[in-house]
Amino acid sequence: MKITKNSASALIIAGMLLAGCSKSATPTTSSKADSKAAAPESEVAKINAPNQGENSNRNLTKSEIPVDNFEYIADQFADIRILRYQVPGFEQLAPQEKELLYYLYEAALAGRDIIYDQNYKHNLRIRRTLDALAENYKGDRNSEDFKKFMTYTKRVWFSNGIHHHYSTLKIQPEFSQTYFAELVKNSPDAKLPLNQGETKDAFVKWISPIMFDPKIAPKRVNQAAGQDLVATSANNFYEGVTQKEVEAFYAKKENKNDPRPVSYGLNSKLVKEKGVIKEKVWKIGGMYDPAISKIVGWLEKAQNVATDPAQKESLAKLIQYYKTGDLKTWDDYNIAWVNDVTSPIDVVNGFIEVYGDPLGMRASYESVVSFKDMEATKRIKAIGDQAQWFEDNSPLMPEHKKKDVKGITAKVITVVVEAGDAAPSTPIGINLPNANWIRKEHGSKSVNLGNIVHAYNQAGAKGSALSEFAWNPEEIERSKKYSSLAGDLHTDMHEVIGHASGQINAGVGTPKQTLKSYASSIEEGRADLVALYYVMDPKLIEIGVMPSLEVGKAEYDGYIRNGMMTQLSRLALGEDVEEAHMRNRQMIAKWAYEMGKKDNVIEKKTRDGKTYFVINDYNKLHNIFGQQLKELQRITSEGDYKKAEYLIETYGVKVDPELHKEVLARYAKLNIPPYSGFIQPKLTPVMQGGKMVDVKIDYPKDFTQQMLEFGKNYNYLPNVN
Numbered sequence: 215m216k217i218t219k220n221s222a223s224a225l226i227i228a229g230m231l232l233a234g235c236s237k238s239a240t241p242t243t244s245s246k247a248d249s250k251a252a253a254p255e256s257e258v259a260k261i262n263a264p265n266q267g268e269n270s271n272r273n274l275t276k277s278e279i280p281v282d283n284f285e286y287i288a289d290q291f292a293d294i295r296i297l298r299y300q301v302p303g304f305e306q307l308a309p310q311e312k313e314l315l316y317y318l319y320e321a322a323l324a325g326r327d328i329i330y331d332q333n334y335k336h337n338l339r340i341r342r343t344l345d346a347l348a349e350n351y352k353g354d355r356n357s358e359d360f361k362k363f364m365t366y367t368k369r370v371w372f373s374n375g376i377h378h379h380y381s382t383l384k385i386q387p388e389f390s391q392t393y394f395a396e397l398v399k400n401s402p403d404a405k406l407p408l409n410q411g412e413t414k415d416a417f418v419k420w421i422s423p424i425m426f427d428p429k430i431a432p433k434r435v436n437q438a439a440g441q442d443l444v445a446t447s448a449n450n451f452y453e454g455v456t457q458k459e460v461e462a463f464y465a466k467k468e469n470k471n472d473p474r475p476v477s478y479g480l481n482s483k484l485v486k487e488k489g490v491i492k493e494k495v496w497k498i499g500g501m502y503d504p505a506i507s508k509i510v511g512w513l514e515k516a517q518n519v520a521t522d523p524a525q526k527e528s529l530a531k532l533i534q535y536y537k538t539g540d541l542k543t544w545d546d547y548n549i550a551w552v553n554d555v556t557s558p559i560d561v562v563n564g565f566i567e568v569y570g571d572p573l574g575m576r577a578s579y580e581s582v583v584s585f586k587d588m589e590a591t592k593r594i595k596a597i598g599d600q601a602q603w604f605e606d607n608s609p610l611m612p613e614h615k616k617k618d619v620k621g622i623t624a625k626v627i628t629v630v631v632e633a634g635d636a637a638p639s640t641p642i643g644i645n646l647p648n649a650n651w652i653r654k655e656h657g658s659k660s661v662n663l664g665n666i667v668h669a670y671n672q673a674g675a676k677g678s679a680l681s682e683f684a685w686n687p688e689e690i691e692r693s694k695k696y697s698s699l700a701g702d703l704h705t706d707m708h709e710v711i712g713h714a715s716g717q718i719n720a721g722v723g724t725p726k727q728t729l730k731s732y733a734s735s736i737e738e739g740r741a742d743l744v745a746l747y748y749v750m751d752p753k754l755i756e757i758g759v760m761p762s763l764e765v766g767k768a769e770y771d772g773y774i775r776n777g778m779m780t781q782l783s784r785l786a787l788g789e790d791v792e793e794a795h796m797r798n799r800q801m802i803a804k805w806a807y808e809m810g811k812k813d814n815v816i817e818k819k820t821r822d823g824k825t826y827f828v829i830n831d832y833n834k835l836h837n838i839f840g841q842q843l844k845e846l847q848r849i850t851s852e853g854d855y856k857k858a859e860y861l862i863e864t865y866g867v868k869v870d871p872e873l874h875k876e877v878l879a880r881y882a883k884l885n886i887p888p889y890s891g892f893i894q895p896k897l898t899p900v901m902q903g904g905k906m907v908d909v910k911i912d913y914p915k916d917f918t919q920q921m922l923e924f925g926k927n928y929n930y931l932p933n934v935n
């Protein structure tokens with residue numbers, strides 16, 4: 215599963231950091247649908263396997279975040295901001311490590327075309343058209359129309375296709391069809407993806423409705439209950455089959471009693487040809503062969519220079535899988551990958567996440583290439599090493615404490631490149647593999663994309679949302695100084711000691727069985743509260759991960775601001791809070807406000823018609839968080855559905871419409887786009903006598919240029935696959 219954040223605003227980021235495991239390839243506003251298909255894995259794993267944890271993010275800075283001089287913000291258009299990230303430590307790697315990273319980097323990018331085609335069967339031809347026009351149009355490039363054309367083009371690049379990366383709704387061009395025809399007319403034939411003998415006029419006539427008609431392919435992933443999700447989704451995972459037929463096809467294959475089932479349907483398109491339903495497998499010699507062959511070519515080079523035996527073995531299995539398409543080999547590969555814990559360099563490459571398929575079977579191509587951030591990983595370890603102390607000293611009722619608690623191991627990675635579904639929009643954390651039985655028997659890797667989170671924080675620190683919603687300069691200063699570390703510590707603890715803490719009473723079922731639809735919110739709330747409780751504990755100073763309790767205060771400020779107000783910016787007026795993490799954050803904040811009311815612990819203030827929530831007593835709030843933790847643990851341990859329902863429904867769901875309106879208005883003025891993505895670093899090998907002696911890293915600044923470059927250099931698939 216992946217953990218993403220959806221906003222570039224500092225405050226929202228703080229909220230997401232706090233929430234930790236906020237995965238989201240699906241809109242937060244459709245969490246009902248989420249629970250059906252797109253997101254089951256993460257929620258299930260979270261609750262059934264509390265020891266697996268998920269994660270979130272942290273960054274490289276230690277005690278402060280001085281805003282550095284790197285230009286993090288590169289571009290802004292529509293609802294998107296384009297950022298850049300650095301790769302600290304790359305230069306210090308050994309030449310052979312850099313060479314390995316370079317091959318993995320090329321392997322990652324070689325699959326770029328696949329994600330376009332997976333997202334929609336006409337995406338590649340559309341992208342090639344847009345690339346050609348953006349590069350070659352000879353007319354006025356300063357007109358309003360051309361600007362609108364470029365905005366549309368960048369949106370398509372950002373989403374790897376013509377559907378919004380997050381809502382999955384079709385992106386409507388803001389220029390006319392006539393203008394589009396004009397652009398095509400004034401661009402050279404040879405640059406356009408015309409079919410043999412096809413005229414420009416015929417081409418425009420064919421492609422225009424696909425791009426402009428809102429009724430054609432309106433949504434990439436449709437999750438609306440009661441509809442045929444396969445037929446109504448525009449993705450390219452199925453053709454000529456109904457949802458019923460798909461379900462029947464796999465019901466026949468699946469053996470419910472198999473304790474180690476393969477991931478059926480993971481790496482193929484399901485089609486009906488001449489009345490016969492069959493899988494077109496993505497492998498060498500199968501669908502996407504031209505791109506997969508390139509990927510494998512680079513992976514073979516990588517395998518040759520890999521020095522760690524475990525890594526060599528895992529790469530060999532991945533290559534074998536791409537060659538055969540065999541799902542059993544895919545499982546073997548994942549086991550080898552999980553077992554490779556020693557190599558400093560790591561790679562995710564394959565058909566991984568299933569959020570793009572409404573049935574949650576078929577996976578999108580993605581790759582994340584990285585190396586371990588030793589410094590940041592130490593911090594997690596320092597906390598994990600004290601897991602028993604934290605458990606023993608927690609406010610839980612004695613019978614709910616674990617006698618033998620094991621912290622979850624996690625690591626922080628420094629990303630070198632991301633591709634496919636992981637770019638330009640990126641996860642901030644990854645927890646793989648996805649197969650539950652492998653997670654149970656062999657464990658999983660929980661990684662945090664440290665330098666990506668750092669870039670988000672830096673971009674956010676330059677934003678103005680903090681000053682808009684914080685009460686006074688002291689709070690702003692403290693946040694600038696400490697919120698980054700605070701967020702890191704929160705997510706470290708949420709993940710490493712939070713989910714791992716506590717035990718369920720004998721004879722009581724799992725939270726999923728007892729707390730049902732409230733299980734996720736209660737579980738996330740519980741993990742958040744472990745973090746909130748300890749972030750104000752001197753123990754963290756003692757073990758050397760925090761300089762002072764000011765960090766804890768910054769965390770409290772941010773959590774309350776977010777839970778009471780700023781996260782509302784993600785909802786449209788009139789909507790309730792539905793997404794599990796948002797619910798738990800609002801529940802904790804509002805409940806704490808209520809609990810502290812008689813002592814004025816959190817005060818609602820108004821200034822110039824604007825609302826603020828100000829913490830008057832951090833120690834008392836610490837206490838309140840402790841009581842809340844004790845209660846949520848009791849609910850979990852006893853399976854107290856009634857109380858879970860009461861807390862979530864009372865504090866977590868409803869939104870004050872007046873306050874919501876105010877928050878939206880204040881955000882609108884800030885002009886901070888809700889989504890961000892990244893320009894990738896560029897690696898260039900330095901050759902000497904036919905041997906790679908070094909690899910240079912650059913940080914391109916121009917999103918358009920990178921997209922056009924990628925379009926040319928990794929242009930491996932035909933228009934129709």
Ligand SMILES: [Zn+2]
Pocket residue numbers: 233234235260268708713737738741
């Ligand atoms: Zn969590």
